[in-house]
Amino acid sequence: MKAAGGELGWLTWSPNQGDRSGVSMVLFFYTYSICNVEERDQDNWLRTTFIQRRPSVSQVFVELQFIVRDCNSFDGASLTCKETFNLYSSDADADVGTAFRKGQFRKVATVAPDEITKKNDMRINTETKVVQSLSQKGFYLAFQDIGACIALLSVRVYYKACPATTKSLASFPETVAGGLNQQLKKVSGKCVDNAYSEDLPHIYCTAEGEWVVPVGQCQCDAGFEEVEDTCQECQPGFFKAEASRDKCEPCPANTQSQDSRSLYCVCMDGFYRALTDPMTGPCSGLPSAPRGLVATPNSLTPGKLLLSWQPPEDTGGRSDITYSVECHRWEGSQHLPCGEKIRYDPANTGLLDTKVSVSELDPYLNYTFTVEVHSGVSIILKLNCFLLRVSSSDPPKITSMRLVERDSTSLSLSWDVFPRPRVQSQPIRYELAYRKKDNKIDVTTYVVLKLEKNSVQISDLSPGTAYLVKVQALGDDGNQGVSSLEEQFETLSEGAGRNRSRKNLLALFGNRLTGLFFLQVTSTRLLLSLNRNTHTRQGPEDTYFSSPEQLKPLKTYVDPHTYEDPNVAVLKFATEIHPSHISKQKVIGAGEFGEVYRGTLKAPGKKEVAVAIKTLKPGYTEKQRQDFLSEASIMGQFSHQNIIRLEGVVTKFKHAMIVTEFMENGALDRYLRDHDGEFSSHQLVGMMRGIAAGMKYLSEMSYVHRDLAARNILVNTALECKVSDFGLSRVLEDDPEGTYTTSGGKIPIRWTAPEAIAYRKFTSASDVWSFGIVMWEVMAFGERPYWDMSNHEVMKAINEAFRLPAPMDCPSAVYQLMLQCWLQDRAKRPRFGDIVSLLDKLLRSPDSLKTIADFDPRVSIRLPSTSGSDGSPFRSVSEWLESIKMSQYSENFTRAGVVTMDQVLQMKNEDIKNIGVRLPGHLKRIAYSILGLKDQTSTLSVFAV
Template structure:
């Protein structure tokens, strides 16, 4: 034909029709060019059955789905003179599979119908209009196939036939190359394609990607990374330039050699240290080399802290740390008795330690009197062990003399009353010689074995006796006394128990009884009065008001990991069993799994994973959703079980919702739920949103796709990727600086000014209400611009529910209801099911879900089968024929009961056919919407 400019050798059937042949090759002139067409034009002739079969088309083994693109011309039946009752304006496309070319053998029974082809443009007497239509031939299994075109009385000319299949083109993604791959067939699983890393790139796991039925690559997994000494440039790995290096296989770029290192040639994996500079074992190749620290400075002993064998040493850090921050210190001691010096040994005690000190002070105890001690303090860093010379040092020599601390020998009770105790004590005779060298520390507490809390009272005294007042009658108290030196030393202590007396004055007892009587009378009168007041304020004031928890934006944390640790529980990966993939998210795959934590029973969970090769920013973005979810606790908010952050593969663990996303769940069960049940689902969503708004939280992406449904049909708000906290201002708005906005669900002020509030979430909730009542229909259908419009009421939607939708879509956001108003309103509807029986008006002029309600030129369909095929309900053609419904006039007279009687039982199919009939009654159905 057009592509060859000559005869294709296609088979026509029947072979001989006398004066009215079937398909034949006709030469035509189109736009000044000569071309050949296959044509047939036996209009007015009855019982036409003309077939045109292609030659054998061999199939690529992986291509189970091919596309047939036709260019053709159809003559308008009304352009012929005379009656043309048998004239048609459609042709039929058929396919037949075979494993080998059968030559000229032709049997109609071997062919399967693919589609009825109707033109968009019909050619009249004086004009030529070319149509282009594409149809899909799916589920091909054999080595090849034939296409056939059947004419039943049309005037048709085939200009060209193009047969092709779709592929995912060869590509390089994340440094992994993937070969060209034939796309899978309709309703087939995504085709998994294994890739290979480009030269000088490696991957921890083999890279792979999915090829969709539309020839698009999605969800790459197993990112390749350039090897050490190489960096990514476009889609290849190039050597690091001179003076740059990269130590490991990663997605990082080459870095200039750090300070105090030797510059290398191209492709360097490391930069060695210059002479006199070193790296510690814990340092990475990215760290600069460092020198040794200089000596500590200003080493002194604090004699004001000197006590029985105790000394405080302190010093200043080295002037030169060698460029390091991991400076530590060690202390060595020598004791000298006359001219003989030796190591102090284990007798000396250091607090906190004699080595590994990070503070510039240490306490030394257990020293002997009348000896000289020499202390040496050494400074160390992480590279000291690699240096050839000794660490830098500083020394101090000091001589210590001290006396023994005082000792308590006896304690005795001097006097007691119901509320006080007087006690005194004695000290050792040696301490009495120097009474001004110390004071006394007295501690006392109530001796109550049943109490969970022990409270001590501490007194510092200059004398050896005391009177303690404000005590409880007939109560035992424990007293402990200890001598404390003026230098802070403590001597040995003594502890004794003493008890207050139980005598009580009669007058006081009588007064106490009178007071108890008065309190009892007051309580009695109040109780009687409480039975009189029955107003609503009683209930309000009887409740204890709790402070409202407010959401904390994890993005305000300087370290995002801190927010994750604060709001999400860490789970060990050994407690998680992944079972099967249930989806693919932005960051990786989502699994159904089992969580078995110690002390808890097994629970089903959803496991979100982070694909390998992620950057630190991607990891933080991935975990930020957990930092948000972890702050919420409500039955209509998806529950976070925990996170895995301390292991190689990061994961987010949430409760498992068996029925998945709400929009898909409703589409799969179209027409199966009554309005009462749908309103109950909306009530749960509203309750979850009220909880979020009460926490000063704006979701920004509320839609049915982001609502999950469990096995009890309970709805829970999820997906907090676009969510943000409200600013602390009267307007309560959040302003974004960029990013995508879900237009169909977003309030006008949020689209125009990027201002998001709980009021804009209310607008989105109105769209969700519409989605639920329309069983998952797409809002605004295929309208590219929905501004200024309001959605019409879904079919069979209760009027009260649609009125609430319109309130949510008020232009003035201050007049929209709040979630605190919406929840009780939905509760009221659920308590009064009769309020849901009044149905909102359905206007058939509103755009409906069907791809077409009439012929492509706007005129009604010419056959019932053609109409059913356009709404993808051709499986019911035989039902209509058996019922005698053979004309479109008869179709438009049908009611819902008639459709059920001919055998259409599925609620979704019944509604689709009924919608289309309503649309056929008004040919402006696809052009009008409610405008506000």
């Protein structure tokens, strides 16, 4: 009334409708007043006009200012006079005008004054009452007088609300405070533009309209920084790699950023980052050439020398400098690789020291050695060369031995040497040793003959007996050359063949030679692993001497199942660990044989390292124990940076365990799915290169993996990929449909070459096919090969020449390599050495990855236009998102009001960004999906494509 400057037009009512209530002016403002204190049974009402209610308001506060006269100030009215009045309210969906019914009102409170006005002393009272449970469009307030002398000076009706605010980069809307039964109301915020939070922040609004207890906060997106409750772009010369509260940082050394909103700074010309370098770090230059390559022959050991050199003058600012040595030999005008027969100590790659010992060099040959310097940013840099001629005094090498003639008591043998002696040179002397094969005494004895020609007839032998023979050349100075491999020859049984013609004998020799040839072809790697070192005799003139120990074999895989006792294989290839040195910390998985733990290994005298611990569940059978430990027998034979490292085994205690190095990021397929779209093509190719290097090593070891898949590749924090899982006989526990049962066991169909499926022909070439599938998995960020096709559909499609299409954003050169791996003719597929070389070239030339392969979203991400075989359209947006593996954005679409597929088809790239899809890979997948849905009119068959 004070604001209006007049009455408000409120309705008055009393039983007699007399002039007992009215409006009077007091102290220059209007009041509603009544003073019928002398009459009994008063029932006078004052009702407000219709008050509109905001939908979210369920309670209001009514502040009253009023005056009440003291009943004692009225003579003779003390029995009928009252000093209180009542407050009522009534909900209504519409204004009822002047219609008034007391029954529609409910009592809110009785209002009593704190101070009573006496005759000449006016006291103004202020009281606030709460009206709750309002639910209709509006309400009325009413005041009932039952015989008091009162004046209503002011009625103020209000609700409490927490005002709109921005806190921690999140905006919160104005929020009506809760009622008395809801002291705190939880309110979710919305990140400001260019900010992001995985869990939306929230805050609480109190019943008094105050914000309290903020929880969570938003972070400015990558490329943005916080400035006064907003996110602003990083300026040129600055960058911010990920969403955080941090400020933009200046570009590190040797980098530059010319655009705003930069996620990282690019390397300047001539500077690079390694695959394991963070994109936020500085860039490095290439190292210069190593200097002063020197070869020092070993005077005590022929065919051996020490190569040494000085480090490069400029390391390019890096500390991860390593060296490798490459060897070529000259045979006439041919320049050929030295091959596996040359030995390096400690190795020919990954050298940290500037020297290496080279042995097993052949006589009469020239060698070229190339020292290469490596760092994280230089794949291969060929530098100094050195030409070496081995001393002619070194004895030649025995290359083959053959049977010329035999009878029941003698054997005639001959052999070849390399290099062949020159006509003018001094004749080569030889030392031949032979023994019976069935000799069963502990110390094997040989008969030794000294010879001056490359043939011999051994007489006085036992009929029908097998003999083992080996021969070595002697140098001019008496030095012994490398022994030939022991070969077996048999004498004829007594009387057999004495009258046999020479022609028949030669025919028999030819047949045996043919058999030996095929035997040698199938076991070349195994034969190369035998001892090639000089035998140590008891005395210079002894006729008999003890057989020597075999030296360390060449690295060739030995199948542990060939051992009669599998426990022997485990002890041979794996280190036994005492359980007290192992500490289990957390279960990280479960396999067929038992649980897998993360833990630590603290061996005596060594640093504590994180490890993965495979356990054998209780109640196992002996066969299960042998199968469990057979993987350790395989892993223990491998030593390569891209092969999972076996730390050791526990076999001598009740609970068997296999302990391997711990790979923090787990399986590659799951890791890629969790980081979809977060890696560049260059980083993905770097991962492939590591896998290919590991497989090259395995193929050179004559090991066929048979189960190469992204799920069997492990990743550490440096994004280094390592091949693991060397037990195909185990069931693939997380993908039972991934195998196809044949008479020979289970085969992972989606990763297996067609000849391996059809004929069980597993070779390194079939591993190359599997590697092509792994490449597809990497570029598709862990997508399932052949999507939801059944195993029979996959086999049928492959036989009909279907090949997986290029994943989204896949470089053309990478996809072409995949297609080469999937050639039907396995002989035409590249070898792992070729694959490593090609991937190295791509990594050295990042521009080669910019050309993208053709991409059809309808085929490449399997976008059906209908859901199910019945042809019915997608029933919901969430069903469509699930079909393209983007269901994590269902809530984003709902919050944006996109709830029908018609609305989805109208979306543009900017709309997708605005609803919170930030990752480029996810943005493209959703956009391509919408494009594919627009283009399709019926379900697309992958076979038709």
